Amino acid sequence: MLTIQNLYKKFGSLVAVNNLSLAVAPGETVVIMGPSGCGKSTTIRTINRLIEPDSGSIVFDGRDITQLREDELRKVRKRIGYVFQHFNLINRLSAIENVMLGLVMGGQAKEEAYDKALAAMTKVGMEQLQDHKPEQLSGGQQQRVGIARALAFEPELMLWDEPTASLDPMLVREVLVVMEELAKYRAATMLVVTHEIAFALHVADRIVLMEKGTVVESGIPSQVFVNPASHVGRQYKELIEYQLNTSARTLAGKCIA
Template identity: 40%
Template sequence: MRDVRRKFGQTPAIDGVTLSVSRGEILGIIGRSGAGKSTLIRCVNGLEQPDSGSIRIEGQEITGLDERALRPMRRRIGMVFQHFNLLSAKTVAQNIALPLKIAGQPKEARRKRVAELLDLVGLNDKAGHYPSQLSGGQKQRVGIARALAAEPALLLSDEATSALDPETTQSILALLKDINKKLGLTILLITHEMDVIRRIADRVIVLDRGRIVEEGPVWKVFANPQAPVTQSLLQVLAPTLPAFWAERLSPAINDMAIVRVNLSGDTARRPFFNELTAASGLATQLIHGGMDTIQGEPVGTIFIALPARDAEKFSAAIAHLNTHADAAEVLGYVSGDD
């Protein structure tokens, strides 16, 4: 996509978006409701024509194509929906076979492909079932199988796990990751859930009011979010200072400073507390927080208490944190007698 714009009335839904997706990549696109995510995905599959800009898929320009010219390109794009969009009067096998039937494939070829896909999504025993007989997770597996029927190069997932419970969400995300690895399938993942991005995306783009406000490898964006909207979206996953400490905080310098520290990558692999003590001469108390692993990289937020009465040593500690951590912020001070 290059400088893609789409307005509805005077309101820009997509406002100059430029991005590229590599073959075999899982790109997560996240933003609040109204950020432009759904409009963006509709532009990619040709359901929405941008007002200006260029969209190329596998080198072919799709903007400006009429419905007839778009059909071959749409066969290269699979779509997975939030509410499954299965045909209730057709069996699982018939739902999966529908794109192949529309494309004019012979019956035996359709039967063989459906069997392959049922095996891929783990529903071999459900071929003759109807959607009403399936759980939400099973329905989404059928939706994924149907999206893969025509062997697309690109899979568009529009809030595919939003209607599912947490356990089922994890199984669907694991399936998408497995399909990505087995088939080398490119996946464009639209979601408002940061946890979905964290679990399977390679790279993330954050949309706000139709514009890209932040992008990068998932672990880097999670480790040190720059845009306010990214920071807000990550709040639900990031550790917060427990009330026991938060209620005691004061802006006045006292015995102990409470400091929030973001760590990731090589810095998080080092002996953090030993190095901080060596640089400042201060003993550090860990009071809350934790580390995660994203894309093989350690990422985390911790809260520490640092003695603050010795101004020189305290300044040395803060200088060390500002140099070696992704981010460090003094949240306030507490008395050692509390």
């Protein structure tokens, strides 16, 4: 499905991605994690060339994306859904019009685009709010519209760039539930950049840990978080243990009270 080889990207003197290699199998849900600034978002943005890599190859379904002409790249992007950190909705359009826009601009008839947009809105539980403007929706609802916008193209690969990063903590769960449902039914291969440990534990087929622009560990969640081989993995294990111990102490205190 997707094979990245020796990916390299530099911004000025900063090496953001350093000879990174990664393969994702069809139907697989891969979660990329690591400390802020480790190159996670840069990596995922190079896949559809929102950021142009300096070198390396990104092979999707047998074609190297880095070598595509602009017209070829536009066609491939229709097969790759992308959910951003920020919602990027057009305020003057309704929710369903935001979802339809890319389809109509791509040449689909409005009636067909509406049907596909409504089906995508239904998948994320937003069909009842299809006529609402973005300002009438909560942050979580706006992000679900953003997800529907990506799903409307019926992509083979879904890229998620920290989709809960801009949300109030109270709204994160509603977006994660949608992501979990999509992962469960494997409607598309998923590559997810996130800091949400619980989501990664519950949904990921494989965890990829990054540090300083490269992959330092990769494996199933129970391996990476229980018996880590990398420094970053050990940090995540300590964080999980701390959270579990804190929850246990809080529960014990409530029981005593």
